Amino acid sequence: MVKQKSNILMSVFRVFLVIAFVAAFIPDLNPARLSEIINRNASLFTSAISYDTVGRGFERALDREWIYQSTLVLTYVGAIVCMLAVGLVAAAFCMSLGNTRLKRRGLMASGGAALLGAIGIIMLFVAQAGFEGAPNPDRIAPMFPIGIYAFIAIFAALLVVSAAMWFILPQPSKEEDDKLSIEPKYSLFLMVLPFLVLVVLFAYLPLWGWRYAFFDYTPGFALAWEDFVGFKWFTSLFENAATRRDIVRVMTNTFALSGIGIATSWVPIVFAIFLSELRSNPFKRTVQTLTTIPNYISWVLVYSVAFALFSTEGFFNWMLISLGFVEEGKNFLIDGENMWFKMWAWGTWKGLGWGAIIYLASISSIDPQLYEAAMVDGAGRYRRMWHITVPGLMPTYFVLLLLSIANMLSNGLEQYLVFSNPATSAPIEVLDLYVFNLGIGDGGNIPLATMIGMLKSVISVVLLFAANKASKLIRGESIV
């Protein structure tokens, strides 16, 4: 009964620890934001890891002596001390998962964290007074952050809870090993926890950015509820004539380029089959080696190859002139004709050899007895290809085909970005590139770009599930 009660209390204690930890990463609760000049998007954590977060924007104020440098440094040091306290909190959380002895250490750590935090908060209070009492407070916009109260509450709660737990928690029993220990299930979890945090930060947290799609967001300013616009950006996709025209063009490009890719997805199979039919092994190896090189070079390098070969001074013009097809060379890179075909050709140049490898591997795993039996039955080369090799490759082809259908909206950004210039961009601006141009390039419309990206992500996931379902129905095997 006592044990159960202390378990519940222990969970409450852990919840407090987690709150204290998470609060350090929430910009609105940053206790170190003592002036409105300090970035609104900076959390306690960011304030503590770089002085730049605290000091940026005060260069002029320091020059004119509107504020003393020491005030800023004190703010920074206060933030560091508070962050160290939060680090102790994290350690206390880990210890709270151990045996009773370790748990008591954890209580000490959290109590220590509360005291250390108090020191940090006092420093921030002094710094705050420094801001208020600066030679020219009007120019440095001092403010009293709500975060200070929040952290006072958090540290006070920690102190109270850990003190209470100290008395409630039973003393380590005699049977218990007097070493500090922690059960493997918790220790393993704690080892993987930092990486889970990274996954949350870089894979899940971006989803929180979808909220920008519902606001009138201007870069550099924080989101405020007054700017909430609901589905304005969504409806503008259909109602705003200029946007609609863009979207129709971009979607046509996207589907056309993906469609061409899907329609020619059998080419690597033919490549692999014909290559495997050749007798000379050194020749095969050479072909394989040299045709996969382009797969490993970046699209910028592919473009530099295009630049070398197809500009006015390049090889292609030289060839055309020597063969007498044209009188004078021209720069093919700034020629917007047949862009879809050109993009397909470059994609094939880069990917064909690589794409064939997986089929070559599948061919080598086809049972040779099948070929022998077919030969005995008098099947010629083409019949063997058609009736044994091709069916043997179909399962692989099918999976790749489904995946490419699921990825229809993602043509990738790099290829089209590097080949874009004012003369060529209209026919190759695919969805990914459009989002890039709109949000990061000249477009400057982050909410609309976010909205489009969001729709694309959702549709892509649905397509992937559909492809998976189709695979299950047809082949009885899932692909993801």
Added chain:
Amino acid sequence: MHTHLKKTLGDRMFSCLSGLFFVLFTLMCAFPIYYLFINTISDNRLVLAGQINLFPRGVHFENYLALLRVNDLFDATMISVSRTVLGTSIMVLTSAFIGYLVTQQKMLGRTIVYRFIVITMYFNAGLIPWFLNIMMLGLTNNFWGYIIPAMVQPFNIILVKTYIESLPKELEESAFIDGAGHFTVFRAIIMPLCKPILATIAVFGAVGHWNSFIDSIILMGARPELRTLQHLLYTYLNQATNLARLMQGGGNITAQDVQAALNGRIVSLTVAMVTIIPILLVYPFMQRYFQKGLMLGAVKG
């Protein structure tokens, strides 16, 4: 007899035609790199007149020496090299460690942890939210913006995990009985045994780091000294193409523009060559590992 003869004739035709096709396509893949190379070592005047097409003439290495004097290029190379080395080693260690941890049956919520990581392969928030997020985390205009977001790679974790599961369990278990901890087992037993798979992901990770330029364009806008080599090359090529467009359009161009365009061509080609060389150097290793990696990729985690 007659049919036999016809068959060999058909056979020969087949071999000739498909052999011809493969020779042509292979040339198409390899020739451009050779062409780049001869254009960077030949007499610059001949290069700019479009006279160097099949063989180098007037061989010199001035262009490469000239690059050493371009400050931008030195910075960019250092950034590219350090992000490749640091980013790849951290990514490989992380993948190996997580891959090892998720094979440990005793872990609290092991399956959930594993799925929580792997599922991130199948969705992403989109480019803009990703960028805003990195900005919020203070990693824009910051070298670590290249490294930290790329640390946890679910696909590589799947590869390592699958590989570890194929190893005999007894090795680990006997070490545990001898009193070794998880870190010791990981370092002394798992890491050495996993060398082949770690080499595979290292090679692919390194090529990925070396080749990526979108992140440099998006994240490092305010600090040009953090640009990667590929980003710099992209900038040069863009400038050269834009100048060419101006000239072909017959716009207002000066003799300086013409000179800049011509210089731009030589510099771009040389930088491109410098950027390709490391890929060609690690290429033999990739040849050895990529088929293996590909095959493992077919095995689902």
